[in-house]
Amino acid sequence: xxxGDDKVDVSRRQAIAAFAGIATLPALLxxxxxxxxxxxxxxxxxxxxxxxxxxxxAQEAIERSNGGAIANITIFDTRDGAVIVDTGxxxxxxxxxxALVRQLTGKPVVRAYxxxxxxxxxxxxxxxxxxxxxxxxxxxDGLAELGESFASAMYHAAGxxxxxxxxxxxxxxxxDGVETIGERRFRLMGLGGHxxxxxxxxxxxxxxxxxxxxxxxxxxxxTPHADLARWRSSLDTLSAIAHARLVPGHGPVEEGxxxxxxxxxxxxxxxxxxRTAFDRGLSSNEAMAExxxxxxxxxxxARYEFERSVMHFYxxxxxxxxPRVDKAG
Amino acid sequence: xxxxxxxxxxxxxxxxxxxxxxxxxxxxxxxVRWATKMERISARITVPSRSGLVNERMVHSHSRLAGMKRxxxxxxxxxxxxxxxxxxxxxxxDPLHSVVWADMKEQFFGAAPVVFDDRIKVIVPRIVENQxxxxxxxxxxxxxxxxxxxxxxxxNPIQHVATVVPKKASPFIALLMKVEQAxxxxxAALLDDGTWHVGGVYLDAAGGGCSAxxxxxxxADWSDTVxxxxxxxxxxxxxxxxxxxxxxxxxxxxLARDNTPAFxxxxxxxxxxxxxxxxxxxxxxxxxxxxxxTMVLRLPAKDPxxxxxxxxxxxxxxxxxxxxxxxxxGASSRDGG
Numbered sequence: 282x283x284x285g286d287d288k289v290d291v292s293r294r295q296a297i298a299a300f301a302g303i304a305t306l307p308a309l310l311x312x313x314x315x316x317x318x319x320x321x322x323x324x325x326x327x328x329x330x331x332x333x334x335x336x337x338x339a340q341e342a343i344e345r346s347n348g349g350a351i352a353n354i355t356i357f358d359t360r361d362g363a364v365i366v367d368t369g370x371x372x373x374x375x376x377x378x379x380a381l382v383r384q385l386t387g388k389p390v391v392r393a394y395x396x397x398x399x400x401x402x403x404x405x406x407x408x409x410x411x412x413x414x415x416x417x418x419x420x421x422d423g424l425a426e427l428g429e430s431f432a433s434a435m436y437h438a439a440g441x442x443x444x445x446x447x448x449x450x451x452x453x454x455x456x457d458g459v460e461t462i463g464e465r466r467f468r469l470m471g472l473g474g475h476x477x478x479x480x481x482x483x484x485x486x487x488x489x490x491x492x493x494x495x496x497x498x499x500x501x502x503x504t505p506h507a508d509l510a511r512w513r514s515s516l517d518t519l520s521a522i523a524h525a526r527l528v529p530g531h532g533p534v535e536e537g538x539x540x541x542x543x544x545x546x547x548x549x550x551x552x553x554x555x556r557t558a559f560d561r562g563l564s565s566n567e568a569m570a571e572x573x574x575x576x577x578x579x580x581x582x583a584r585y586e587f588e589r590s591v592m593h594f595y596x597x598x599x600x601x602x603x604p605r606v607d608k609a610g
Numbered sequence: 611x612x613x614x615x616x617x618x619x620x621x622x623x624x625x626x627x628x629x630x631x632x633x634x635x636x637x638x639x640x641x642v643r644w645a646t647k648m649e650r651i652s653a654r655i656t657v658p659s660r661s662g663l664v665n666e667r668m669v670h671s672h673s674r675l676a677g678m679k680r681x682x683x684x685x686x687x688x689x690x691x692x693x694x695x696x697x698x699x700x701x702x703x704d705p706l707h708s709v710v711w712a713d714m715k716e717q718f719f720g721a722a723p724v725v726f727d728d729r730i731k732v733i734v735p736r737i738v739e740n741q742x743x744x745x746x747x748x749x750x751x752x753x754x755x756x757x758x759x760x761x762x763x764x765x766n767p768i769q770h771v772a773t774v775v776p777k778k779a780s781p782f783i784a785l786l787m788k789v790e791q792a793x794x795x796x797x798a799a800l801l802d803d804g805t806w807h808v809g810g811v812y813l814d815a816a817g818g819g820c821s822a823x824x825x826x827x828x829x830a831d832w833s834d835t836v837x838x839x840x841x842x843x844x845x846x847x848x849x850x851x852x853x854x855x856x857x858x859x860x861x862x863x864x865l866a867r868d869n870t871p872a873f874x875x876x877x878x879x880x881x882x883x884x885x886x887x888x889x890x891x892x893x894x895x896x897x898x899x900x901x902x903x904t905m906v907l908r909l910p911a912k913d914p915x916x917x918x919x920x921x922x923x924x925x926x927x928x929x930x931x932x933x934x935x936x937x938x939x940g941a942s943s944r945d946g947g
Contacts, residue, residue, distance in 0.1 A: 342737075505739070560937075561844065561937075561938075561939045561940050561941065562842065562843075562844035562852045562854055562904075562937070562939040562941065563904075563939070563941060564745065564747060564784030564854070564904035565735075565745035565784065565786070566733040566734075566735070566745050566746065566747040566784055567747070567784070567904075567941070569735060569745075570733075584736075585736060585737060588735050588736060588737065589737060589739050591745075592735065592739040592740065592743070592745065593739070595745075596743065596902075599840065599854075599856050599902055600840070600856070600900075603840035603841055603842050603854070603856065604840065604841075604842070605838065605839065605840055606839050606840060606841045606855075606918075606930040606931060606932045606933075607837060607838055607839035607857075607928060607929065607930045608929050608930065608931075
């Protein structure tokens with residue numbers, strides 16, 4: 282090829298590039314524009330009793346479309362200030378929640394209980410003072426241990442919603458018993474099983490029982506840190522508590538105890554199905570494809586959470602149940 | 611440590627940096643040699659990001675990225691088609707639209723004939739819960755005459771995951787692997803006519819797993835358990851032996867930031883009591899710590915058990931015998947149940 286040809290080629294290439302640039306500019310600007318729109322959580326508090334609201338989380342996995350706002354948040358008005366249970370998935374959510382509470386109650390948040398260390402419940406902590414944040418010792422320690430890993434996973438899953446979010450540890454350690462704030466009495470119960478440390482509480486003047494992720498309703502429970510036997514024992518404890526309404530960690534607020542029953546049924550289903558698949562010699566992928574009963578069709582994310590549970594429990598079964606077969610063993 | 615370059619941190623970094631995602635983060639994690647290679651790949655994948663017109667969310671939207679890649683590829687294909695109307699060779703259209711397919715084809719198949727074949731199944735979970743432990747299955751049992759089954763992942767720093775020479779085994783293996791990012795995962799079967807048949811799926815590693823990712827072996831005393839093996843055998847409906855086997859081993863990739871050298875099980879030989887080889891399995895660095903495999907093979911009727919001889923790249927040999935306990939699996943060796 283001669284140098285003359287090269288020149289022609291270059292100018293032609295430039296022309297093509299210029300044309301391509303003009304042609305794609307509107308599309309690129311549109312993309313840029315859409316992504317430049319600020320991310321705003323639209324928090325819709327639903328009144329569940331006088332002076333008490335719940336912000337329902339989406340019955341979904343943590344995604345960019347929901348900003349990780351998948352868990353229920355409870356708000357109590359008291360004459361001495363507002364009390365909330367859990368702070369949401371991000372700093373941005375926490376700030377929006379703080380503003381909403383002021384708007385609803387005209388008061389600041391004086392107490393924020395954290396039900397457990399999972400990121401969709403505690404990553405709004407930065408919007409509140411450390412000593413306002415209250416959790417059992419196990420939650421505080423668990424957050425110290427795994428918070429950074431959770432943050433990484435959340436940044437990956439929810440993206441820009443997480444901007445500026447850092448792990449913030451609660452400054453107040455709570456223990457079992459009643460904490461009175463204004464006219465309300467919060468009876469705190471340190472339980473466990475969904476994670477190593479789960480806090481449930483009942484506000485005794487209203488009978489509102491807030492279970493955190495010890496109960497899920499119409500949304501499949503998650504098991505990354507579950508101890509199923511202990512979880513069942515916690516469900517037994519909750520079953521014995523008379524309540525007006527039950528706020529599950531995920532799902533609708535109801536009067537009865539359907540959340541407790543459905544969570545118990547799910548845990549049994551997952552444990553038995555995975556156990557049976559494991560005993561039959563199925564691989565993880567084969568176990569994930571095992572059929573689930575018809576009732577789970579009405580449970581959001583049933584197959585998704587079942588697959589996750591296979592990945593949580595299979596390695597433990599393999600390590601714990603198979604006999605040694607090496608010569609040294 | 612023993613794991614892949616810590617995926618959680620990579621993800622987080624990638625959330626906060628725009629463009630040059632693989633190149634920059636990888637150079638921090640795996641050293642210059644791999645980073646250079648991945649930057650070459652990255653340059654082709656992330657063309658739009660280099661123009662500065664992509665923000666964080668776009669970089670993270672794998673589906674959109676995949677969409678862009680597809681569009682880019684179709685544009686390139688259109689240009690190629692327009693400018694080379696007299697080309698005689700028909701380019702093989704990769705159903706997964708991988709930008710590195712040509713490199714993969716050359717690396718794994720050289721000049722041998724290759725066809726895409728959806729009878730070869732690759733099964734992956736819909737969500738990656740832990741990037742260091744992703745269960746995958748390669749299944750070419752719908753084809754006859756499979757001489758070799760190769761598993762690879764296009765966008766892993768080390769693409770080759772495992773190779774099975776089935777002999778008396780079915781062309782089927784389930785194992786757990788490490789993934790660096792969303793990537794095609796493929797299984798290629800070499801048939802006795804010398805043709806490679808390739809199947810695969812796109813594994814989206816941008817799932818939403820909120821559990822602690824990659825709890826790598828934190829025991830300082832891993833050497834106490836290295837070589838410990840566990841396993842069990844079942845009989846499938848048609849009488850084939852279904853074997854599940856776990857061998858404790860760090861499976862160091864050699865790419866970790868702390869310069870731990872590569873140290874991994876590179877071979878598992880499955881043998882009958884008389885020493886006859888029933889299957890050979892080659893494992894590579896991407897196979898997860900404590901390799902755990904599922905296979906289906908024909909064990910001679912009177913054999914009391916299956917002998918598995920493992921060897922790592924330091925030359926250590928690990929010998930195990932899985933007794934033929936013969937529990938019924940209820941699974942069919944043809945379709946995996």
